[in-house]
Amino acid sequence: MTIFLLEYDPATGERLRLETYDEGHRAEALAARLRLDKENAVAGRDREVVLLEAVSEDALRATHSRYFKTLEELAEAGAAH
Amino acid sequence: MPLTKSQIQRLGERLGRIEPPDPADLELLDEFEQSFEAALHHVVRLIRGLGLDPTTRLKTRRSIVAKIRRQHTSLSRMQDIAGCRIVLEDVMKQEEVLDRLRDLPWDGLEVDDRRLRPSHGYRAVHVIVTLDGRPVEIQVRTRLQDLWAQVSEKMADRFGLDVKYGRGPARVTEFLAELADPIGKSEDVLLRLASYKVRYVGRDEELNPELEALRTDVEEYQSDVGKRLNELLVTLSS
Numbered sequence: 565m566t567i568f569l570l571e572y573d574p575a576t577g578e579r580l581r582l583e584t585y586d587e588g589h590r591a592e593a594l595a596a597r598l599r600l601d602k603e604n605a606v607a608g609r610d611r612e613v614v615l616l617e618a619v620s621e622d623a624l625r626a627t628h629s630r631y632f633k634t635l636e637e638l639a640e641a642g643a644a645h
Numbered sequence: 646m647p648l649t650k651s652q653i654q655r656l657g658e659r660l661g662r663i664e665p666p667d668p669a670d671l672e673l674l675d676e677f678e679q680s681f682e683a684a685l686h687h688v689v690r691l692i693r694g695l696g697l698d699p700t701t702r703l704k705t706r707r708s709i710v711a712k713i714r715r716q717h718t719s720l721s722r723m724q725d726i727a728g729c730r731i732v733l734e735d736v737m738k739q740e741e742v743l744d745r746l747r748d749l750p751w752d753g754l755e756v757d758d759r760r761l762r763p764s765h766g767y768r769a770v771h772v773i774v775t776l777d778g779r780p781v782e783i784q785v786r787t788r789l790q791d792l793w794a795q796v797s798e799k800m801a802d803r804f805g806l807d808v809k810y811g812r813g814p815a816r817v818t819e820f821l822a823e824l825a826d827p828i829g830k831s832e833d834v835l836l837r838l839a840s841y842k843v844r845y846v847g848r849d850e851e852l853n854p855e856l857e858a859l860r861t862d863v864e865e866y867q868s869d870v871g872k873r874l875n876e877l878l879v880t881l882s883s
Contacts (some may be wrong), residue, residue: 565691574707574802590682600670601706603666612707617689618700627700627730627791635799636881642792643874 565617566623567593569601572612572631579631580611584621648677650721657720658704661713669800671706677720678703681697681727684779688727691749692783697742699729699783702774724773728782732791736760736832739770739787746772746783747792760790760832765811765818766825767794768832789828789870797821824873831866 571581577613581600587591593615600613614631618624625632633641648656656673660666667672679742685701692699704726733739747754753775760768768790772783786794800808800817807813808821838859845853 569867577799577802586695594675594679598671601675602668605671605706608665610707612705614702614705616700616702619698627732628702629791630795630798630802633795633799635796635803636878638792638796638799639654639874639877639881642796643871643878645788645792645850645871 565619566621568616568618569593569596569600570612570614570616570631572614574610574612577634594627647680648673652720653677654719657713657718660710660720661717663785664710666706666710674706674709677806678726681779681781684776685727685729685781687776688774688781688783692729692731692746695749696747697731699731701727701729703727705770715806715810724780725771725782727779728784730784730786732786732788734788736787736835740836740839742785743770743772746774747786749774752776752778760829763825763829765809766821767797767809768825768829769794787832789832793821793825795830796824819878820873824870824877827866827869827873831870834862834866838863 565587567585569581569583569585570579570599572579583596585594588630597613597615604611604613616624616628618627629638629641652673656670656677657805659670663670681703686701689699689701704723709720709723709726712723713720731742733742743756743853746843747756752773755773757771757773760770769784769786772785773780775781797809800821804817805813808817811818838856841853841856841859
């Protein structure tokens with residue numbers, strides 16, 4: 565399993581950060597999430613900072629496509645299926 | 646020392662009231678969320694034993710605060726602080742996985758079947774299991790249920806969080822309802838079709854016009870999903 569630290573700007577739908585950590589570095593991933601949450605709070609930024617864990621980035625993209633696709637891309641992929 | 650229930654309660658109240666949050670409260674929230682990690686990883690180990698690959702997540706501060714403000718939910722009573730998601734090909738596979746999840750050795754299990762009671766169009770099954778006194782939410786979705794949920798989230802980003810709760814611009818809520826309708830119908834018919842197949846096992850299905858009619862219904866509903874999405878693409882590009 566890989567840990568993914570993702571920062572997302574809901575206003576623009578843009579993924580700002582995607583960092584990966586292996587399972588042995590969970591404490592670092594949690595610390596990085598807390599640091600980003602604090603920085604965003606102080607700056608008054610509305611951001612999602614989320615810690616996810618999946619077997620691969622492809623698996624993460626399959627379950628959390630919102631962070632990786634625009635609305636148009638989601639609609640196109642759904643219509644084509 | 647783990648946080649007491651009243652400390653968690655007060656933390657939730659402050660997070661719901663104070664914006665931006667105090668950095669000390671963010672540290673307490675982090676500590677509270679980390680107390681779910683052991684249960685979450687135990688849940689994932691059990692699910693992976695079924696040959697499935699869930700994605701786990703700790704609830705974001707943004708979602709926790711939004712939920713406290715929207716539903717006046719107490720932080721100590723939130724059941725989805727830690728969770729994981731499984732996306733499956735179709736509703737038959739969803740049923741099979743739900744049966745297998747029910748058989749795992751949890752301390753407690755609750756099933757919230759939002760296919761029977763969709764939340765403003767959101768359909769999925771949430772299984773809330775308890776391990777070591779900590780609830781963990783397992784979201785079990787089909788590909789189509791997940792597609793609707795991701796589109797809804799993306800629209801909420803663009804048109805405001807209210808969209809997820811049936812409010813906001815009428816054209817957006819109407820679109821989401823129109824997309825949810827054929828998804829729900831196609832999955833209901835697929836389940837009926839599956840139960841017919843069990844009943845008619847060993848018989849020549851071609852002789853059964855009812856099965857053919859159900860297959861045609863599924864195709865039509867799924868085609869409606871594609872049409873709705875194509876209409877959305879046209880609207881977005883205009």
